Amino acid sequence: MLNRVIMTVALTCLTAPAAFAQSDARFVCTKNDATRTIKINYTGGAPVPCSVSYQKGSGSDQVLWAAQNSAGYCEEKATAFVEQQRNWGWECSDAELELNTEEKLIDDMAKESL
Numbered sequence: 001m002l003n004r005v006i007m008t009v010a011l012t013c014l015t016a017p018a019a020f021a022q023s024d025a026r027f028v029c030t031k032n033d034a035t036r037t038i039k040i041n042y043t044g045g046a047p048v049p050c051s052v053s054y055q056k057g058s059g060s061d062q063v064l065w066a067a068q069n070s071a072g073y074c075e076e077k078a079t080a081f082v083e084q085q086r087n088w089g090w091e092c093s094d095a096e097l098e099l100n101t102e103e104k105l106i107d108d109m110a111k112e113s114l
Contacts, residue, residue: 050074
């Protein structure tokens with residue numbers, strides 16, 4: 001499942017035309033009553049620059065990683081960190097992607113061609 005999320009994010013980042021802006025993606029992890037949010041932040045609607053932020057509960061975001069030129073770096077770091085959280089006993093949602101998935105891109109392109 002995690003590999004599918006990585007591939008979806010990577011393919012969307014690399015193949016989406018400029019009309020489909022890159023939107024933030026986030027994972028929400030819970031354990032007992034505690035919540036952690038891991039978010040991939042994009043600037044300017046492109047795969048880079050990007051950053052990965054981490055938030056404990058309602059605290060402020062802490063930037064863990066950032067990339068200026070390396071597409072896919074933030075996605076790799078975020079998904080690896082989510083997997084680490086899961087190994088520590090946290091239950092993490094799959095990425096809540098605001099990205100256009102491949103299926104949605106195809107549907108949107110089909111509608112545009114009508």
